[in-house]
Amino acid sequence: MLKNVAVVLLDNVAPFELGVLCEVFGTDRGADGFPVYDFSLCSLDGRPVRARPGFTITPTHDLSALDDADLVAVPAFEAGAPGQPRPASDTRPVEPITSDPQTSRELIEALQRAEARGAYVISVCSGAFVLGDAGLLDGRRCTTHWRYADALAARFPLAKVDPNVLYVADDNVMTSAGTAAGIDLCLHLVRAEHGSAIANALARRMVVPPHRSGGQAQFVEAPVPRTATAETLEPLLEWLVTTLDEQHTVDSLAARVHMSPRTFARRFRAEAGATPHDWLTGQRLLMARQLLEDTDLAIEGIATRCGFGNAATLRHHFSKRVGATPQAYRTTFRCDQ
DNA sequence: ATCATTTACCGCCATG
DNA sequence: TTCATGGCGGTAAATG
Secondary structure, three states: OOOOOEEEEEEOEEHHHHHHHHHHHHHHHHHHHHOOOEEEEEEEHHHHHOOHHHHEEOEEEEEEHHHHOEEEEEOOEEOOOOOOOOOOOOOOOOOOOOOOOOOOHHHHHHHHHHHHHEEEEEHHHHHHHHHOOOOOOOOEOOOOOOOOOHHHHOOOOOOOOOOOOOEEEEEEEEEEOOOOOHHHHHHHHHHHHHOHHHHHHHHHOOOOOOOOOOOOOOOOOOOOOOOOOOOHHHHHHHHHHOOOOOOOOOHHHHHHHOOOOOHHHHHHHHHHOOOOHHHHHHHHHHHHHHHHOOOOOOOHHHHHHHHHOOHHHHHHHHHHOOOOOHHHHHHOOOOOO
16 A cells, blocks of 8 residues: 655755655645655755755655655756756757766665565656666666656666656556656556546646556647648547447548548557557546446446457456456455445 | 457558 | 658457
8 A cells, every 4th residue: 555655855856846746645635535645755864955946945854764665756856056047059968967976875775675675666757867776777668758768778778768658667666757747657656556536536636637648659749730621630539538339440430530541540649649549448448447446337348338349358458558457456446435 | 378360550652 | 852641561469
């Protein structure tokens, strides 16, 4: 059970990324039925650190708090002197800093202990470099902000860096892309720990989209109208989520929007960030999770309602993407009213 | 778990 | 020339 959350604070911490962690895990919404966490902000020695824009943050703990944590989160730390914005004319590659003396031996060992005992260890943006310094990315799939992806791969050759996803969950080690993708990762975690209902409610509270899957591209190219009759697939997507129980094929969808299947598939990927079938499966699984939590429908019935031909197909995709069987998921998250 | 069949995906390339 | 299009075929994945 996720209860104790510790955030690592180093100098030059990026406030937005830190803020995401504070918002999700450090805000007490217990009065509204949300989970409440023991939340600690941990600097190396317990003394204040300077945030990237130059202001000072007073931590609540030192590194020793990491040893009690179920979740250790590392926000981003950016290069440059605090309070010195990077001039637009500076086109040199961005260098995240996380190496000595910031990433101390004590921090590295604390992260390793956390990972070893099965605690979640997550990073936002360039926080991935700290995880890398601790050796936690070796042999693992991971990601970071697209600007740092090359640098991360170069610095940690054993890490399998995927530069084009929002976040990656590899066992208990999770990494996310730039800034806002940290929200998606946190919601993913909340969803895994507490279920869809709470994750969706939290997303609503934070006024962000309830679910962006980790595999979604960091870039979703905006459809720039080149002709006067510019089309967007948005209406199609809206219609699709209301007809998930029906059978949809690339051909039928292409016909619906008057495109060739090839062009449709290409446009879909560019706009939605996933292939048509992948996207559909993702939406169907979201619906399945909801039904598993909210109803007592048999798995077979849920499969039918969500557009999976049969229960076997639902189980197949559910296990693969959610990491649990539908039945186990229901047992964990079905509200006992 | 395994298999045969269908479907989806994507690189390639010709077309307008 | 550049660009979106869309047909083709090999391969991967989904389906039942």
